[in-house]
Amino acid sequence: xxxxxxPAVPPQAGSAPFETxxxxxxxxxxxxxDTETPARPGGTRHKQRDAHLDNxxxxxxxxxxxxxxxxxxxxxxxxxxxxxxxxxxxMPLFIVLAGYFSRSFTFSAGKARKxxxxxxxxxVIFEIAFACYRWALGVxxxxxxxxxxxxxxxxxxxxxxxxxxSTPVWxxxxxxxxxxxxxxxxxxxxxxxxxxxxxRMLGLLPFFxxxxxxxxxxxxxxxxxxxxxxxxxxxxxGLIMANLVHRKMTTEWALWRxxxxxxxxxNLTGAGMRLGMLLAGATLVAAFLAIVPSRHTWFTRxxxxxxxxxxxxxxxxxxxxxxxWYDPSWLHTVPGVAVAMAAAAGFAxxxxxxxxRRVTRWAVSPVIDWAFTRPGTYAGPPRRNA
Amino acid sequence: xxxxxxxxxTGAAGAADVADVAGAKNTAPERPVKTRDPFFDNxxxxxxxxxxxxxxxxxxxxxxxxxxxxxxxxxxxMxVFIIITGYFSRSFTFSTGKARKxxxxxxxxxVIFETAYSVFRWAAGGKDFxxxxxxxxxxxxxxxxxxxxxxSTPVWxxxxxxxxxxxxxxxxxxxxxxxxxxxxxRTLGLLPFFxxxxxxxPKHFELLRLPASRVAACVVLAAGLAVAFxxxxxxxxxxxxxxxxxxxxxxxEVTGTAMRLGMLAASLVLSAAFLALVPSRGTWYSAxxxxxxxxxxxxxxxxxxxxxxxxxxxxxLHGPAGIAAIAALSVPLTIALTRPVVRRGLRxxxxxxxxxAFTPLRRP
Numbered sequence: 001x002x003x004x005x006x007p008a009v010p011p012q013a014g015s016a017p018f019e020t021x022x023x024x025x026x027x028x029x030x031x032x033x034d035t036e037t038p039a040r041p042g043g044t045r046h047k048q049r050d051a052h053l054d055n056x057x058x059x060x061x062x063x064x065x066x067x068x069x070x071x072x073x074x075x076x077x078x079x080x081x082x083x084x085x086x087x088x089x090x091m092p093l094f095i096v097l098a099g100y101f102s103r104s105f106t107f108s109a110g111k112a113r114k115x116x117x118x119x120x121x122x123x124v125i126f127e128i129a130f131a132c133y134r135w136a137l138g139v140x141x142x143x144x145x146x147x148x149x150x151x152x153x154x155x156x157x158x159x160x161x162x163x164x165x166s167t168p169v170w171x172x173x174x175x176x177x178x179x180x181x182x183x184x185x186x187x188x189x190x191x192x193x194x195x196x197x198x199x200r201m202l203g204l205l206p207f208f209x210x211x212x213x214x215x216x217x218x219x220x221x222x223x224x225x226x227x228x229x230x231x232x233x234x235x236x237x238g239l240i241m242a243n244l245v246h247r248k249m250t251t252e253w254a255l256w257r258x259x260x261x262x263x264x265x266x267n268l269t270g271a272g273m274r275l276g277m278l279l280a281g282a283t284l285v286a287a288f289l290a291i292v293p294s295r296h297t298w299f300t301r302x303x304x305x306x307x308x309x310x311x312x313x314x315x316x317x318x319x320x321x322x323x324x325w326y327d328p329s330w331l332h333t334v335p336g337v338a339v340a341m342a343a344a345a346g347f348a349x350x351x352x353x354x355x356x357r358r359v360t361r362w363a364v365s366p367v368i369d370w371a372f373t374r375p376g377t378y379a380g381p382p383r384r385n386a
Numbered sequence: 387x388x389x390x391x392x393x394x395x396t397g398a399a400g401a402a403d404v405a406d407v408a409g410a411k412n413t414a415p416e417r418p419v420k421t422r423d424p425f426f427d428n429x430x431x432x433x434x435x436x437x438x439x440x441x442x443x444x445x446x447x448x449x450x451x452x453x454x455x456x457x458x459x460x461x462x463x464m465x466v467f468i469i470i471t472g473y474f475s476r477s478f479t480f481s482t483g484k485a486r487k488x489x490x491x492x493x494x495x496x497v498i499f500e501t502a503y504s505v506f507r508w509a510a511g512g513k514d515f516x517x518x519x520x521x522x523x524x525x526x527x528x529x530x531x532x533x534x535x536x537x538s539t540p541v542w543x544x545x546x547x548x549x550x551x552x553x554x555x556x557x558x559x560x561x562x563x564x565x566x567x568x569x570x571x572r573t574l575g576l577l578p579f580f581x582x583x584x585x586x587x588p589k590h591f592e593l594l595r596l597p598a599s600r601v602a603a604c605v606v607l608a609a610g611l612a613v614a615f616x617x618x619x620x621x622x623x624x625x626x627x628x629x630x631x632x633x634x635x636x637x638x639e640v641t642g643t644a645m646r647l648g649m650l651a652a653s654l655v656l657s658a659a660f661l662a663l664v665p666s667r668g669t670w671y672s673a674x675x676x677x678x679x680x681x682x683x684x685x686x687x688x689x690x691x692x693x694x695x696x697x698x699x700x701x702x703l704h705g706p707a708g709i710a711a712i713a714a715l716s717v718p719l720t721i722a723l724t725r726p727v728v729r730r731g732l733r734x735x736x737x738x739x740x741x742x743a744f745t746p747l748r749r750p
Contacts, residue, residue: 112540120541148562165537168485169493172744190520193565372544 052219052294053097054303058352059292060097061306063090065313065348066341072317072326076337078243080251085242087254088277089284091156092207094306096285098160099211102167113372115164118307118365123150123157125363126311130154133315137322148195153314155197162201163208170209180209181278188260188274189267203256206278207285222290231290238284253277302352308364309351316347425591425666426470427675431724432664433470434678436463438685439716441525445698446712449705451615453623458614460626461649462656464528465579469657471532472583475539486744488536491679491737496522496529498735499683506687511694520567525686527569534573535580542581552581553650557643563631575628578650579657594662603662610656625649674724680736681723688719 067086074080128143130151135143150158170176187202221227252258253273260270320326330336350356357364440459446452496519503523508515522530542548559574593599624630625645632642692698702708722728729736 112544116541116544146562147558148564165541169489169537172485172489174743174745186519190518192520193567195565195567195570198567371546373546 049304050219051296051300052223052289052292053100054300055294055297056093056289056292056303057097057306058299058303059288060090060093061309061352062345062348064094064310065317066344068313068317069320069340069344070337072321073332073337073340076332077334079332079337081239081243081246082337084246084249084251084254085239087251088238088242089281089288091204092281093285093288094156095160095163095204095207096211096214096282098163099208100214101211102164102208103212103214115161116371117368119157119161119164121366121368122307122311122364123147123154123161125366126154126157127151129363130314130318133318137319139318139322150197152318153310155200156310158196159201159204160208163205167212170212176209177206177213180206181275184278185271185274188270190259191261192259197257199258200256203274207281210282219289222286223294228290231287234283234287235291238280238287249273299349302349305352305357308357308360309348311364312351312356312360313348422676424668424672424675425595425664426474427672428666428669429466429470429661429664429675430678431671431675431720433463433466433660434675434681434724435716435720437467437682438689438720439713441685441689442692442712442716442719443709444689445693446704446708447623449708450619451706452704452709454611454615454618455709457618457621457623457626458611460623461610461614462653462660464576465653465657466660467528468532468535468576468579469583469586469661471535472580473586474583475536475580476584476586488533489743490740492529492533492536494738494740495679495683495736496526496533499529500526502735503686503690506690510691522569524690525682527572528682530569531573531576534568535577539584542584548581549578549585552578553647556650557646560632560642560646561639563633566629569629571629571631572627575646579653582654591661594658595666599662603659606655606659607663610652610659613652621645671721674721677724677726677729680728680732681720683736684723684728684732685719 063086067083067090070079070083070086074083124147127147127150128145131140131143131145134140134151170180173179184203184206187199192198192202222231250263252263254277256277260267260274263270265273328336331340436459440456440463443452443456447456500519500523501517503526504515504517507513507523542552545551556575556578559571564570564574594603622635624635626649628649632639635642637645703711
């Protein structure tokens with residue numbers, strides 16, 4: 001790679017892997033014109049970031065942080081239902097968007113490198129960091145690093161790595177979503193090992209494939225005034241539903257990390273529940289995207305840095321748990337939860353600000369040109385019969 | 387009959403090789419697309435012959451010679467295929483056609499043969515009936531592993547020290563107690579061979595064809611056989627299977643890592659020696675080398691049937707005469723399974739077209 005060194009100040013469009021590749025299709029670090037990135041199937045290359053999707057990612061990651069804080073306050077009135085509600089769609093939202101940004105994913109040199117720099121390397125770094133952190137906090141006796149057994153939030157990096165690699169396969173199938181749903185339901189019937197969070201990788205696959213199949217016009221549809229009203233109604237309906245059912249089902253259904261046998265249901269019940277969760281998740285994701293503002297807002301720019309908040313917030317929430325900071329009883333009340341949610345949102349914003357990005361860029365979005373072949377060594381795909 | 391003639395008659399561009407499963411053309415880059423290099427077809431045919439022979443003498447391992455020979459063959463027969471698979475994946479990009487081949491020539495045959503072997507095991511072998519698509523039965527692991535290796539190709543193409551990283555991953559994988567799901571131990575443990583293949587260039591094969599290399603190869607193979615006879619009683623054959631972690635094999639991480647490194651080195655050296663001895667001119671079996679995947683996937687049925695039906699019981703089989711007899715039988719069996727008539731009859735299972743399952747051709 002030529003040493004067109006990255007700017008000292010990270011570009012505003014952060015390179016969080018939630019939008020790892022396609023957001024910046026024309027960028028090449030070696031400065032050559034990007035001839036390998038084909039025009040998008042659905043239209044022209046967009047050089048500009050989509051404010052709607054950046055807003056969605058920002059709000060989505062705020063929900064992730066709030067959800068993790070809420071996890072320890074679930075005994076408060078309404079908190080358990082709210083937790084279930086958020087978990088129904090917050091990760092599906094990210095996965096759908098990750099799929100959407102993978103639509104034109106081909107293995108040009110730049111994109112394969114992105115897969116390594118923004119998913120594989122951060123995965124290894126944060127697995128090690130969390131293992132050491134748990135040990136430092138006294139939660140674990142020794143730093144146990146298990147790269148095949150993702151800890152806490154890191155599963156998403158591993159899953160996205162595999163999903164991205166599988167993109168070309170889905171692009172070719174005639175009924176990709178049907179195929180992914182079948183795999184998702186079948187995976188629930190299997191007795192999978194804990195290794196690699198396979199239940200999540202296979203169970204949540206349909207959301208990724210749905211994202212792959214979405215086109216810009218689908219998002220345009222969501223921006224219509226009537227659809228936005230419907231979106232608000234659906235979300236309200238979802239919240240009411242969550243309040244009705246949250247005591248009758250385990251939240252494990254929304255965590256996607258176990259098989260039907262572990263959840264003590266028959267395969268038939270499990271398949272029914274899973275299909276229901278897929279449907280509810282997809283509906284709520286659509287509804288959420290419909291109510292997300294599509295204009296430029298104060299947080300739009302932060303939407304390019306969601307991976308910072310996603311990966312770093314765990315250090316905060318795990319510290320809270322280890323130090324017993326969730327213990328005060330006033331936190332476990334409605335006003336207490338409200339305060340905690342506001343604090344969580346503030347924390348999420350803080351983690352996406354430029355100073356934090358600058359300091360942690362080496363881990364979240366590292367530049368490791370030294371680990372790659374020099375340009376020219378890999379000539380790219382030979383063009384036959386062109 | 388040339389390889390090309392066979393492939394034209396049967397209408398496929400030679401996509402049925404074990405090592406060519408995802409449909410990369412068997413051509414060196416500077417050659418015109420249509421020419422197959424008989425060297426690789428020869429190599430694949432001879433290697434598949436070793437696979438068939440290896441599986442066929444498996445029940446005879448109570449005799450010393452068979453056990454040593456088995457270890458010797460197992461040290462390099464699959465590594466040869468994996469290296470060739472990697473070599474033909476060098477230019478693997480996810481153009482429409484190639485992504486489809488991944489599905490038609492690996493994923494679908496995997497499901498079909500996984501099911502077929504499960505049914506066969508139950509019907510002929512009297513075992514419990516269980517189809518587990520996530521945990522490969524017997525030889526089907528290669529299809530699953532090749533699927534994952536191929537998908538990962540673009541990542542290796544970008545890294546500066548891909549072979550070292552692959553070896554590191556293989557060694558680390560041995561320190562974990564991985565589940566049988568996805569045959570993870572094999573997929574990760576044998577990964578270095580695939581990556582070595584990816585990094586090979588035509589000039590490396592030219593090097594192997596030098597007369598001096600061929601002489602050296604004879605010496606290496608003879609030495610390898612001698613070493614196999616010397617050590618086969620002191621090590622478990624599991625080291626050549628690559629399917630378990632150090633802990634399961636009852637060794638420390640240090641011993642296990644050293645063994646793995648040793649096996650990787652031995653396999654690489656023996657694979658190179660084997661390839662050096664493969665003739666590079668067209669031979670009578672060059673054409674059959676294009677259909678090795680058929681022999682690979684099908685030979686399990688007669689071999690397992692012989693086991694289920696106790697055809698291995700006669701005492702005379704468990705000695706040099708038996709080994710010779712099995713070797714003599716493996717050749718016609720392999721030839722039979724790579725015949726055009728077999729390809730025609732079983733194309734639907736090994737390299738199905740499945741155009742109904744795909745979107746209209748689309749340029750990504």
